[in-house]
Amino acid sequence: MKWSEFFVTGEPLIYAADVAIVLTMVGIVFVLTYFKKWKWLWNEWLTTVDHKKIGVMYIICAVLMLFRGGVDALLMRAQLTAPNMKFLDAQHYNEIFTTHGTIMILFMAMPFIIGLMNIVVPLQIGARDVAFPYLNALSFWLFFFGALLFNISFVIGGSPDAGWTAYFPLAGNEFSHGVGNNYYAVALQISGIGTLMTGINFLVTILKMRAPGMTLMRMPMFTWTILITCVLIIFAFPVLTVALALMTFDRVFGTQFFTMANGGMSMLWANLFWIWGHPEVYIVILPSFGIFSEVVSTFAQKRLFGYKAMVGSIVGIAFLSFIVWVHHFFTMGAGPAVNSAFSITTMAIAIPTGVKIFNWLFTIRKGKIRFTTAMLWSLAFIPNFVIGGVTGVMLAMAAADYQYHNSYFLIAHFHYVLIAGTVFACFAGLHYWYPKMFGHILNERLGKWTFWLFMIGFNVCFFPMYFLGLMGMTRRMYTYSAGLGWTPLNVVATVGAVLMGIGFIVLCYNIYYSARYGERDMTGDPWNGRTLEWATASPPVHYNFPVTPVVEDVDAYWVMKKKYGGFHVKEEDLKPIHMPSNSGRPFWMSVAFFVAGFGLVFKWFALAIVGALFIVLGLILRSFEDDDGYHIPVDEIKRMERAARKGA
Amino acid sequence: MKWARWRAVLVLPFLFLFGGCVERTAVLNPQGPVARMQYDLIMWSVGFMLFIIVVVFTLFAVFLIRYREKPENAGYEPPDEEGNTLLEVVWTAIPILIVAALAVPTVKATFALEKPPTEKVKPITIHVTAANWKWIFSYPEENIETVNYVHIPAGVPVKFKLTSVGPMNSFWVPELGGQKYAMDGMETELILQADKPGSYMGRSANFSGEKFAHMEFEVVAQTGTDFRKWVNEVKQTAPKLDEKKYTQILKPGLVGRMTFSNTHLQWIDHAKQNSHHADGKPMKNDDQSDEAMTNSHHHGE
Numbered sequence: 001m002k003w004s005e006f007f008v009t010g011e012p013l014i015y016a017a018d019v020a021i022v023l024t025m026v027g028i029v030f031v032l033t034y035f036k037k038w039k040w041l042w043n044e045w046l047t048t049v050d051h052k053k054i055g056v057m058y059i060i061c062a063v064l065m066l067f068r069g070g071v072d073a074l075l076m077r078a079q080l081t082a083p084n085m086k087f088l089d090a091q092h093y094n095e096i097f098t099t100h101g102t103i104m105i106l107f108m109a110m111p112f113i114i115g116l117m118n119i120v121v122p123l124q125i126g127a128r129d130v131a132f133p134y135l136n137a138l139s140f141w142l143f144f145f146g147a148l149l150f151n152i153s154f155v156i157g158g159s160p161d162a163g164w165t166a167y168f169p170l171a172g173n174e175f176s177h178g179v180g181n182n183y184y185a186v187a188l189q190i191s192g193i194g195t196l197m198t199g200i201n202f203l204v205t206i207l208k209m210r211a212p213g214m215t216l217m218r219m220p221m222f223t224w225t226i227l228i229t230c231v232l233i234i235f236a237f238p239v240l241t242v243a244l245a246l247m248t249f250d251r252v253f254g255t256q257f258f259t260m261a262n263g264g265m266s267m268l269w270a271n272l273f274w275i276w277g278h279p280e281v282y283i284v285i286l287p288s289f290g291i292f293s294e295v296v297s298t299f300a301q302k303r304l305f306g307y308k309a310m311v312g313s314i315v316g317i318a319f320l321s322f323i324v325w326v327h328h329f330f331t332m333g334a335g336p337a338v339n340s341a342f343s344i345t346t347m348a349i350a351i352p353t354g355v356k357i358f359n360w361l362f363t364i365r366k367g368k369i370r371f372t373t374a375m376l377w378s379l380a381f382i383p384n385f386v387i388g389g390v391t392g393v394m395l396a397m398a399a400a401d402y403q404y405h406n407s408y409f410l411i412a413h414f415h416y417v418l419i420a421g422t423v424f425a426c427f428a429g430l431h432y433w434y435p436k437m438f439g440h441i442l443n444e445r446l447g448k449w450t451f452w453l454f455m456i457g458f459n460v461c462f463f464p465m466y467f468l469g470l471m472g473m474t475r476r477m478y479t480y481s482a483g484l485g486w487t488p489l490n491v492v493a494t495v496g497a498v499l500m501g502i503g504f505i506v507l508c509y510n511i512y513y514s515a516r517y518g519e520r521d522m523t524g525d526p527w528n529g530r531t532l533e534w535a536t537a538s539p540p541v542h543y544n545f546p547v548t549p550v551v552e553d554v555d556a557y558w559v560m561k562k563k564y565g566g567f568h569v570k571e572e573d574l575k576p577i578h579m580p581s582n583s584g585r586p587f588w589m590s591v592a593f594f595v596a597g598f599g600l601v602f603k604w605f606a607l608a609i610v611g612a613l614f615i616v617l618g619l620i621l622r623s624f625e626d627d628d629g630y631h632i633p634v635d636e637i638k639r640m641e642r643a644a645r646k647g648a
Numbered sequence: 649m650k651w652a653r654w655r656a657v658l659v660l661p662f663l664f665l666f667g668g669c670v671e672r673t674a675v676l677n678p679q680g681p682v683a684r685m686q687y688d689l690i691m692w693s694v695g696f697m698l699f700i701i702v703v704v705f706t707l708f709a710v711f712l713i714r715y716r717e718k719p720e721n722a723g724y725e726p727p728d729e730e731g732n733t734l735l736e737v738v739w740t741a742i743p744i745l746i747v748a749a750l751a752v753p754t755v756k757a758t759f760a761l762e763k764p765p766t767e768k769v770k771p772i773t774i775h776v777t778a779a780n781w782k783w784i785f786s787y788p789e790e791n792i793e794t795v796n797y798v799h800i801p802a803g804v805p806v807k808f809k810l811t812s813v814g815p816m817n818s819f820w821v822p823e824l825g826g827q828k829y830a831m832d833g834m835e836t837e838l839i840l841q842a843d844k845p846g847s848y849m850g851r852s853a854n855f856s857g858e859k860f861a862h863m864e865f866e867v868v869a870q871t872g873t874d875f876r877k878w879v880n881e882v883k884q885t886a887p888k889l890d891e892k893k894y895t896q897i898l899k900p901g902l903v904g905r906m907t908f909s910n911t912h913l914q915w916i917d918h919a920k921q922n923s924h925h926a927d928g929k930p931m932k933n934d935d936q937s938d939e940a941m942t943n944s945h946h947h948g949e
Contacts, residue, residue: 090858163855169832170815170857175780260832260921266816267831300715306731309740331818332829333836336762340755347751351743354700358739359731361707367726369716379712386704390697397750399757400689402826403675406818406853472674472822474853477861485671 008158011092018155047582049133050542051118054140056437058115059430061144063508065108068151070504072100077461077497080490083482093478094161095180099154101164106188107147109284109418112426114143114198117226117287119437120429121202123533123540124220126211126549126556131204133580134622139194139201141590146191149597153183157601160184163476165273168258168266172250182601185247190593192240199233202226211532213551217311220531220554221297221304224311225290228318229283235322236279243272252600267332274325282321285417286314288425289356292378295428296360298527299375300367303555306359313352320349330398331405339398346396353389357382372527373447377428380455381420388416391466406476409469415462427451427507434514435521435538443518446510450503457499464489464496524645530555535567537644543577543632546641571638576631583627589618674822679848680841681765682825689757696746761826764805765841771805774798775911777918778810778817778830778852780900781859786911792882793889795897795906797866801875802845808838811919813898818854821867827853835919842869862902883909891915 008014032038045053075096079088088096122130130136153159160180162171171181206227210219219227247269249255256262258269297304304310326334326342360382369375391413395401404410427450434442468489473480480486525534535557536544546569553559560567596611598604670676678687764771775786776798785798800806810819810830819838820827828838842848852863870878889908894915897903 090861094855094858162857167816167855170855175815175857260814267834300726301717302726303728303730305729306736309731309736329829331827332831333834336755336759340758343754343758344747344751347747347754350747351740354743355736355740357704358735361704361711362732362735364715365711366729367715368721368724369712371716379708382708383705386701390700393747393750394690394693394697397689397693397754399754399761399826400686400693402761402828403683403686403690403822405827406820406855407675467670470675471671472820472849472851474820474851476855479861485673489670 006156008155013092014155021155042584043582046587047137047584049129049137049580049582049586051122051130051133051136052437052540052542054136055115055118055120057140058111058118058143059437061147062108062112062115062426065103065111065147066504069100069104069108070501072096072103074497074501076100077494079478080480081494082490083480083484083487085479088478090478091161094163094476095154095159097476098160098163098166098180098184099150102150102160102184102188103147104418105164105280105284106191107143107150109422109426110195111143111147113229113284113287113422114195116291116426116429116433117202117222117229120433120533121223121226122205122209123436123536123544124223124531125206125209125214126532126545126551127205127209128544128577129580130201131209132201134583134586135197135201137583138586138589139198141586142194142197142593143191145590145594145597146187146189146194149190149594149601150183150187153180153187157183165277166247166269167273168247168250168269169260169264171247171269172259172264172266173254174260179601182248182251182603185244185251186597186600189241189244189248190590190597192237192244195233196237196241199230199237203230203234206230211549211551211556214556217308218551218554218556220290220556221293221307221310222287222290222531225286225293225314228314229286232279232283232286232318232321236276236283239272240276240280243269243276246272248600252603270329270332271325274328275322278325278328279318279321281414281418282317284422286318288381288422289314291425291429291432292360292381293363294531295374295378295432296363297555298432298529299370299372299378300364301370301528302363302367303530303558304359305362305365306355307554309355310359313355316352317349320345320352324349327396327398327401330401336398343396343398347393350389350393350396357386357389372431373442373444373451374428374432374527376448376451376455377424377431380451381424381428384416384420384424384455384459387463388413388420392417404469406474407469408465408473408475411475412462412465412469415458415465419458419462424455427454432527433533435526436533436536437539438515439538440514440518440520441526442514443510446506446513450507450510452503453506454500454503457496457501457503459496461493461496461500464492468493525557530558532556535560541640541644543579543637546577546637547573547575569641574634574637576633577637578629578631580629581627585618585622589615592618674849677823678825679823679846680825680843682761682840683823685757685760685765686826689753692753693750696750700746761839762837764807764839766805769804771807771839772801773807773809774800775809775913775917775919776811776819776830777912778812778814778819778856778863779898780814780857781852781863782897782903783819783850783852783863783865784897784912786913787879788911788913790879790883791910792879792886793908793911794882795903796864797868797905798850799868799870799875799878800840800842801872802842802869804872805839805841808840809919810836810838811917813918813921814900815856816854817852817856817860817863819850820853821848821850823848824867829854832918833921842867845869845871845874857900859900859902882907885909 032041075088079085079093157179160183162176162181166181166184169175206223246257250257250259256264258264258266293304324342324346326338327346330339395404395410395413431442431447468486471486473486521538524537532549535549549567592611592614596608596615599608599611678684773788775788777784782796785794808819810828811834812830812832814832817830818827819830821840824840824842828836846869848867850865850867852860886907886909888910889912894912
């Protein structure tokens with residue numbers, strides 16, 4: 001392989017990116033060295049097993065990926081603003097929509113949600129960490145290096161270009177010769193293994209580590225949604241693992257699972273992909289429902305309406321999510337009976353979802369609504385998501401879907417559910433739990449600017465796309481001709497995308513501004529919260545709770561405040577606390593995964609084998625490790641509690 | 649005012665709906681019985697969807713305005729209500745009824761679309777082969793072939809037999825009806841019909857690689873007489889297609905319109921190239937396999 005093939009060349013945008021990457025890396029190394037922070041970075045972050053720090057790292061990555069995916073989106077909108085634009089060529093455009101989709105779903109939405117659940121779930125159930133803290137660190141680093149591997153593709157080797165769905169035979173060797181789709185297969189595999197382990201970890205955490213008194217039906221709604229999400233992950237992700245493994249065999253070793261020749265079956269890929277892919281969208285939407293439930297209840301200052309129905313409907317949605325995948329390809333010609341069956345199962349999802357919408361509405365009824373930024377995001381979710389939902393029902397009608405399929409109508413629909421559902425939830429959760437993560441509140445004024453810019457921009461961008469779809473514009477077109485009449489709506493959409501971009505910039509400025517000038521949260525409970533995470537200091541001491549709280553009802557902390565005036569800890573009740581030790585092994589094992597993955601991508605098998613050997617070495621070392629963690633003595637707890645509660 | 653803000657948000661979508669930006673083209677301009685059946689189904693569903701939107705948006709607006717925190721209600725403590733069984737039954741039952749009201753016509757239409765819209769007229773068959781990045785149309789009975797455009801008789805159901813040599817594409821002529829995939833080594837069938845003579849744009853709706861955006865074709869619907877005249881003209885004037893020329897056409901890239909006085913089906917049918925079907929039979933997308941029709945493709949010339 002020549003150097004000119006190894007590095008992507010020929011695009012001014014890519015050269016600019018090369019320079020930016022080198023400068024950023026030099027800058028990071030310089031800052032760490034100058035401020036002597038290498039040791040701090042290693043001890044406090046790279047080797048941590050603390051669920052809160054891991055959660056923060058997930059969210060930092062997610063925001064970075066939101067930036068990357070957002071730049072991809074703006075480049076696409078720029079190219080589509082006018083007919084016959086020459087801004088991007090076809091190949092470049094194809095790479096950009098592929099990375100946009102993959103990054104936004106797998107490296108933005110997923111880590112954002114997983115980050116929030118890392119921070120919140122153990123706190124909400126009154127636990128000191130997750131069930132398997134070491135595994136949790138490994139999950140994060142596998143995600144991190146998977147994402148890194150995927151992202152370097154645009155400067156080294158070339159990006160995947162067959163869409164985030166990577167349909168065969170297009171994504172196979174017969175039509176995609178570069179290493180781009182190898183990156184797709186291997187990078188998603190590495191981070192997917194991390195996600196699967198997260199699913200197992202949190203399932204066990206929630207089932208086994210709840211505080212005394214917290215029965216399943218007293219769990220906070222966010223924890224409920226995470227529990228069900230874990231079940232979805234455990235059933236869905238192995239399908240992705242297998243599908244990606246077969247794809248890797250096809251692409252790297254020349255097997256013929258999905259090829260045109262020698263009896264390959266490309267439809268098999270589409271089925272496997274969506275058997276994972278449909279539950280996957282519920283993996284990012286159910287936790288969002290949980291976040292909205294928490295925020296709406298807190299700021300309506302009222303208990304969640306119809307708790308049992310809410311639990312029932314998430315279980316129902318989760319079940320249905322596994323029996324609808326064919327609706328992604330009604331047009332494959334499976335026959336009217338099959339299509340009818342999948343139409344009905346798909347439409348049925350509207351029933352539990354509708355129940356949830358009405359329960360949220362009736363939670364705010366008779367409430368006392370405080371319009372904080374987190375609440376604005378949660379309230380805006382309702383009308384916007386309903387638009388996405390009803391158009392989803394329209395898409396579910398197979399006979400009509402033949403006219404919507406793969407058109408901008410579909411694009412509008414899934415952005416309405418994924419942005420108004422998941423992205424709004426991530427922003428709501430970020431503002432809501434920010435004081436819990438960092439000890440200060442995100443500025444509300446800037447927060448509201450972000451909200452209005454982004455929310456209005458979102459509607460201006462995506463609502464016209466419903467009509468572009470009905471006017472015949474199909475997805476993934478890098479350009480269109482002037483006579484089609486699509487130009488005005490495309491211009492409007494681009495304006496909306498720019499507004500969203502400005503909203504994101506205001507959010508980033510808010511993070512900086514609030515770190516410097518933001519209001520410090522000394523109480524640990526800035527929003528008059530209802531669940532146990534607000535019973536801890538902001539940010540919580542690393543062991544979370546000095547003594548394990550006892551739960552008497554749903555909204556455990558609310559009840560404590562009403563009955564006892566808060567969560568009080570008597571110093572004589574303190575006992576030494578058992579905590580897990582930090583470990584550097586998850587980090588370097590994930591580096592080994594990265595090295596092995598890079599070797600597979602380029603078919604440098606010696607490198608892949610070296611990486612694999614280090615992975616095995618890590619497994620062996622862990623198996624013979626004799627580290628039961630450590631105990632924090634009572635005096636130390638007393639000292640830390642006083643320090644944390646100084647302001648209260 | 650908060651209300652003014654919310655109203656702006658609510659009204660915005662309807663501005664687009666009635667604004668001058670939306671032209672009645674493609675899906676919104678059905679020009680045949682298939683597209684019209686789908687259009688009617690779409691409009692039927694839109695009615696229910698608008699009803700849902702109005703109900704939710706109204707409740708949403710009323711609750712937001714009435715129950716916001718104001719200086720006047722500082723002492724108000726929201727009630728500790730767990731839920732309301734009657735209400736919850738109501739808002740479970742109504743969506744079930746709506747889904748039923750949508751499911752019945754959906755299932756009917758989904759089955760109806762697999763059959764010709766009219767029994768009175770004998771359908772014609774056109775084989776469609778998608779290749780990187782062009783559409784090849786073969787008329788087995790007329791024994792002619794076109795590239796990137798297709799003539800059809802108006803008022804006659806057309807059975808498009810879709811396949812692909814290469815990546816999956818989707819055959820979509822929105823004004824005549826919904827799409828179906830064209831896949832390698834397989835045959836799918838899409839029935840469309842035009843009401844009257846005219847020109848309708850078609851394109852691939854499934855991404856198939858670099859120049860996919862240019863995979864457009866024109867459907868020219870003509871009266872029966874004009875169509876037969878055109879067929880005869882092609883038979884007399886168009887050149888013959890040979891394997892060499894055909895291989896050239898299949899090479900990845902763009903080509904213009906072409907016309908030939910024979911079809912490539914006489915030496916290869918890509919729908920039967922998958923080794924899963926060693927017996928040479930195509931994979932059918934429905935059970936009513938039409939043997940007579942299939943045979944006529946091979947002995948038609």
